[in-house]
Every structure is written in structure tokens, then in C-alpha cells.
Amino acid sequence: MNSGMIGKIQKAKRYAEEPERIRFDDFKVTVEGDHNVHAVSYTKGQWNCDCGFFAQRGVCSHTMALERVLGVMLPVAQEVESATL
Template sequence: MYSSVIGKIEKAKRYAEEKGRVTFSSFVVTFRGENDDHKVEYNDGNLTCTCTFFPGHGFCSHSMALQRMLEEMLPPVEVPQN
């Protein structure tokens, strides 16, 4: 019994190191910014944020920070060009 648990723990450690195994399809997080909390939502390849900068630009420091944090677990999100 314990050998199977040990095997599962080792497998979990290996999976945790291989972030490319996980791809998010949707989620909502609360990002604690310097001035306020903001909801950042990811849905089918699109990030949105409730901060005032995001609507006019299609990106913000919160969405870009989240992309960096999750690295290869998110498919590439295009930043609109002005």
C-alpha cells in the first residue's frame, strides 16, 4: 500500500516540474494591485481585467503579470498593437 502512495507522490512531483502538461481553458482570479483589487479573467484564449487601463488597450500590468506567472500553462495571448 505505501509503495503505491510513494509512487503517486513521486509522479506528482514530476508533474509539478512539467508545467507544459497543464493548459488552462478558463478561470477568474483576484489580483491585488497597488491601488485596488482587480478581477482578471481568462476564457478561451482571451484575458480581460476590470482595471481602468485594460479596456482602452487590451492589456494591463495585471494581465501581463498573470501571463508571466503562469508561463507555459497559458497559450500565447496576443497583445493588441496600437
């Protein structure tokens, strides 16, 4: 392995140890719920899920689980609002 690759691996390790450096802006995932598989998306700070609970309340266990998993990698709501203005 050459020294350039070693440096990149070390940098990747450092980035992984600082998750606040990584921010998710848009993505789609599949969440395997207890009863069904659900499509969840995150676009410009807004969650969407195809489950009935989300349709009624705008939040659900699937979106809340992803918020916990992604933690600091999601932009703060205020940052999202100012970026769209």
C-alpha cells in the same frame, strides 16, 4: 504510507517539474494592485480585467503579470483559435 501513494507523489513531483504538461483554459483570479483589487479572468484564450487601462487597451499590468506567472501553462494563441473553430 503505501506504495500506491508513494508512486502518486513521485508522479506529482515529475509533473510539477514539467509545467508545459499543465494548461490553463478558464479561470478567474483577484490581483491586488497598488491602488485597487482587480478581477481578472481568462476564458478560451481571452483575457479580461476590470481595470480602466484594460478597458482602453485590451491589456494591462494585471494580465501581463499573470502571463509571466503562468508562462508555458497558457495555451499558445494559435492552439486556442483552432480549438474554437
